[in-house]
Amino acid sequence: MSALSEAKQFVGLHARHMGLSDALVCGVLRRVASLDGEGPGGWAREWSSEAEAALGRKDARAASNLYNLARFPCADTPTKARAAQLAAEAFRGWLEAGGAGERREARVGGERVPFLFCAASRANAPLVVLMGGIVSLKEQWGSFLGLGPRLGCAVAIADFPGVGENPIRYARAAAAVFGAIMDASEGACDTGRTLIIAPSFGGHLAILQARGDARLRGIVTVGAPLAHFFTDPDARRGMPEITRAALMSAAGVDASDFERRLTELALTPQEIAEIAIPIAYVASLRDEIIPQAEWREAAALTRNLRVYSFDDVHGAPHHLRQTRLLILAALLRHAGRPRAAGLLERALRWTSRVELYHP
Structure with missing residues (x-):
């Protein structure tokens, strides 16, 4: 193609x-x-x-x-x-x-990373950080600036490294952008209770940050690469050309250095096993980018990965309503409304073709 x-x-x-x-x-x-x-x-x-x-x-x-x-x-x-x-x-x-909100700046090393921010009515409200993947700008997620505060959460939205206004390049160290956003939001909310919503490659960086940042309480992601995407020869050969181009652009590498950068990004089995916070992972059974082995093997390594699988392609485009409801449930739970979150999750399982994967 x-x-x-x-x-x-x-x-x-x-x-x-x-x-x-x-x-x-x-x-x-x-x-x-x-x-x-x-x-x-x-x-x-x-x-x-x-x-x-x-x-x-x-x-x-x-x-x-x-x-x-x-x-x-x-x-x-x-x-x-x-x-x-x-x-x-x-x-x-x-x-x-x-x-509807304001623009703030986070500092990562010597770089300035602009992000969108909206405080809640309470200064002790928990924080939700959103980040897309390699092909979307932060402005795409602007509707969360209104939704988060209505549920009782402050919201910060940032570009993925190497995308939009984020000058940092995609590498393992780029996960530090999440910590920098929490630092820059300090005082306007309780950053010690932070939830990250990050589809695709944003989810990969969020999991890396979670390994050393006690402020993170949970992650919601959709089709995030973990290990196989970065190391499996079949996955590399089957990678869509636009994914390859966007990855090289975000990482700031050319074709000669691309394979090495991919290998460096892969999470090890030990790193996956050490995940200590709950991760809601939306998987697609016909994903043309992320192999099923990615989340099947990760779920066998840690009990903290909860996989919701749909019969769909990458990003679950035909199940947007269900994915949004799962995100809403995570937001409700993070805002201190676990009963409402549980009711929503049960209703979703009863009325939709969503399966919880258990290894």
Whole structure:
């Protein structure tokens, strides 16, 4: 499959998360003839045109989402880099106009990492940190700025390393960004009670951070790579081209150094066995990126990994409602409402085709 075909296939998941209509997405994709082209028919140009139209309608939130898609899967051309910048600017305008939150900065070494933040009504409210993966910007998750405080949690949202406004490169040490965000949120909430919601590669970094940060109380992730993705030869060969390109961009490596970086990122069996906090892991049985062995073997190593499996492809795009309900249950439990969380989880199992995996 060509990189363009892959991009057209995978972009639908992110568009659905943003609430964009299928009609709009299909209309843009019909006009796209090149993934890297800068002019008419080019991926970035066609999505950017839709974003400009949204700005003309004074819809900064929609414009931010459309610019987000314009730089998909990574900002590897001047037009895509500009689209990523415009996505952040449009969202900042929406944030300032509506008062839904603020921008803060975390410090990791000598680097500044901007993140979005919204405090709850209580200064002792627990913190929820959200981070996407290698192909999504933090602005995509902006709706959590309103949801978290309504449930009694402060919310911080950051870009994945090497993506958007995060200048750090994807490596094991990049997990420190979570600790830096907690440090930068200190005083506005109880960072000693932090939940991380991080799909895909964000979940990998969250698990690395959890090994040495006692402030973390739990993690929710969707299709996170742990070990097999990084080391299994079949998984490497089967990796979609857009995943490979986005990973190299996030890690700041070229093809000659890519294999070594992947191997370095893999969690060891001992590291997985030492996981000491609960992790809710949404798995897809037909995942074309993450092997089933990834979560099956990890679940056998630690009792703290709770796997919810769906008959779906990577990211469980056809089970967004169920995934959102699982995230909502985790938020309720983190906010001190375990009974409501338990009722929601039981209702979800009764009414949906979700299976709890037990090794």
